[in-house]
Amino acid sequence: MNEKIAALEKFLKLRNWKGGLITSRQNIFYLTGFDYEPHERFVGIFVFPGRSPLIVLPEMELKMLLEAGWRYEYICYKDSDNVWRMITEHLKENISMITEFAVEETFISLKYVRMLQQILPNIQLQNLDEALSEMRIRKSPEEIKKLRIAAQYADNAIQTGIDALYEGVSELEVLGEIEYKLKKAGLRDMSFSTMVLFGSNSSNPHGVPGENKLQPGDTVIFDLGVKYQGYCSDITRTFVFKELRDEVKEIYDLVLKANMAALQECKAGNKMRKIDEAARKVISDGGFAEYFPHRIGHGLGIEVHEEPSLHAENEDFLREGMVLTVEPGIYIPGVGGVRIEDDVVIGEEGIEILTKFQKSMQIVKSKFVLKE
Known part of the structure; x- marks a missing residue:
């Protein structure tokens, strides 16, 4: 049986x-x-x-x-x-x-x-x-292997997105390039609708990509995931195009710090609420509490959103074999948004971070300029 x-x-x-x-x-x-x-x-x-x-x-x-x-x-x-x-x-x-x-x-x-x-x-x-x-809710070694490969493809997709950036390119054009390259690599399905968001559109946590054109000073959010043999990845990285504004650097540094603080609480036996609390404290202490409107993360597996739900009221305990996302963010209308998201396996002795793409601030500079 x-x-x-x-x-x-x-x-x-x-x-x-x-x-x-x-x-x-x-x-x-x-x-x-x-x-x-x-x-x-x-x-x-x-x-x-x-x-x-x-x-x-x-x-x-x-x-x-x-x-x-x-x-x-x-x-x-x-x-x-x-x-x-x-x-x-x-x-x-x-x-x-x-x-x-x-x-x-x-x-x-x-x-x-x-x-x-x-x-x-x-x-x-x-x-x-x-x-x-x-x-x-607890993944087998075989399931984790598939999730690991799905995350590797997601990492590669982020690089594809960066390589497609140039002044005047639209969100949908970059999105199309990402999904085209993934399909050429043999990947049939995304985990969810890919998000490529520029400038003011990046201040919407669930923004919809459109004809918005990339301009110097824009923040660029890639939020995407790939399905590999039925299992999902989910990564978010944020970049700045050509010019870094002081207010963007401030919120980027806070979100990165919040991401790291939340990862420190991802331990078997720890209460799930502590992950959310750790990230929220960093952002609140920085003066941006009202701009972090969502939970810190969720379970990941066959579906991109599975149990458990990682929010400040969840008193359940983390267990070995759980796979989670950790994704703090700050979104300021008129300025832009920053989110940094990782996929994490809870192990007996520690965690494995499946998403490897670097998280330090990157200013993308392209030699290409769209001519009218």
Whole structure:
């Protein structure tokens, strides 16, 4: 039996829940190694303690499922089939026995809940999110290896971004160059929508790249991540183009100091809130508390944002095998923004910082000038 599915079955059995359904793409990938684009079609894994798991999927995806290593029961259907009738027929011998039944509360649609209630009329729904999150929160050595490689690609992408800077270039042009080079290197997906932000646009923590043109004195934020074999990286670096203003140097120095202070608190057994508190104290003492509006970081893995959430109210403890981002920032309207983000593995004896690109202040000077 697949170890991850076996662990999920054990969780269900301990709670005397008769079964569960997993429908989210990310958790199906975690449990099986099978990745897909479902569009509007139903894909789900039914798990029952003491019985072989069952996956339901479109017929066109079966080859990829088997290539991923699935060796258990499956139902595959055509677009013209009534998939829920097929599921009902398959489960008919067990329907009367199923009462407590678990689903992913965060991800399952109301449509699927209603279909479940039609074929399993006696069920009381329970929440699988906590169990799946707990399983995924600590990464295996194999997962960390993939995250490490994803971070290496992200480091390379930052250099690609720097090399694409010249006066008059647009944010979207630089973004396009980064993603083009990554695809040429064999990377299919980004972890999230790449951010390349210049000047005043960089004062928006989640700014949207556009036709904004690079000018001397602009801060330049690259926030990007790469997916490698299903696992995400997430890095942010900030640069200055040609001319360094005093106010930008001040906030850059504070953010770098905050990043280092937060990393010092990334220790197994430490409370998560201490990471946020350490960074926030540096920025607050520097007089910029109101310009640091977000948490210090988040978990990283199959999704770019996973548990845990690293904020000042989180009393949970860091554990070996967790992979986190640490990303303090200061964003001042009319001046610009600075964010420095690293990906960090919590180890038994210390941390491994996966993102290696240097963090000291860099002023980028380009010999290229866009001519009108």
